[in-house]
Amino acid sequence: GESVGLHLPTLSVQEGDNSIINCAYSNSASDYFIWYKQESGKGPQFIIDIRSNMDKRQGQRVTVLLNKTVKHLSLQIAATQPGDSAVYFCAEKGAAGNKLTFGGGTRVLVKP
Amino acid sequence: DAGVIQSPRHEVTEMGQEVTLRCKPISGHDYLFWYRQTMMRGLELLIYFNNNVPIDDSGMPEDRFSAKMPNASFSTLKIQPSEPRDSAVYFCASSYQGTGYTFGSGTRLTVV
Numbered sequence: 001g002e003s004v005g006l007h008l009p010t011l012s013v014q015e016g017d018n019s020i021i022n023c024a025y026s027n028s029a030s031d032y033f034i035w036y037k038q039e040s041g042k043g044p045q046f047i048i049d050i051r052s053n054m055d056k057r058q059g060q061r062v063t064v065l066l067n068k069t070v071k072h073l074s075l076q077i078a079a080t081q082p083g084d085s086a087v088y089f090c091a092e093k094g095a096a097g098n099k100l101t102f103g104g105g106t107r108v109l110v111k112p
Numbered sequence: 113d114a115g116v117i118q119s120p121r122h123e124v125t126e127m128g129q130e131v132t133l134r135c136k137p138i139s140g141h142d143y144l145f146w147y148r149q150t151m152m153r154g155l156e157l158l159i160y161f162n163n164n165v166p167i168d169d170s171g172m173p174e175d176r177f178s179a180k181m182p183n184a185s186f187s188t189l190k191i192q193p194s195e196p197r198d199s200a201v202y203f204c205a206s207s208y209q210g211t212g213y214t215f216g217s218g219t220r221l222t223v224v
């Protein structure tokens with residue numbers, strides 16, 4: 001089992017339903033945001049990104065919403081599939097420098 | 113493109129030994145990042161380079177850790193001497209001008 005450490009919030013969703021994963025970011029000066037998906041034993045995989053001059057961006061089955069007023073980012077996955085089961089991370093990039101800072105992650109479990 | 117390539121995929125070493133992790137970024141990318149992932153602390157940025165020059169090493173835990181980027185296609189992260197608390201998954205990522213951040217598959221390091 002897992003040892004003491006980061007407690008990942010878990011989202012359980014029924015296959016075929018929509019998923020919404022939330023992220024609060026810390027730096028009001030961040031100008032670029034990315035959502036990553038990480039499956040067990042693999043590196044983070046790019047899903048979708050958004051710049052701070054936008055509030056919504058859509059990809060294939062995914063939508064990212066950005067609310068700069070409350071420093072909140074969300075990822076919506078339409079028609080969630082078993083292959084969507086993974087840990088999802090949001091990452092932010094500050095306006096100065098190009099380093100990405102990651103949030104703690106959310107585990108998504110898709111129930112058949 | 114083969115993506116970001118890291119080696120080895122797994123490394124088991126005894127406490128006190130030197131460990132070297134390797135990374136080949138995506139060709140043409142001008143930024144390279146080293147991250148560490150643990151259950152306790154999540155994904156942490158250790159150091160990043162721009163055009164082979166170290167820009168921010170504030171995340172490097174201590175003097176036992178060092179990183180180099182002798183050319184645009186190769187970087188190393190060295191731990192000497194290694195300690196059990198260094199056990200983690202180490203990721204390398206690269207990007208082009210602050211976009212397209214792509215991660216490698218990681219090196220799982222176990223120090224016994």
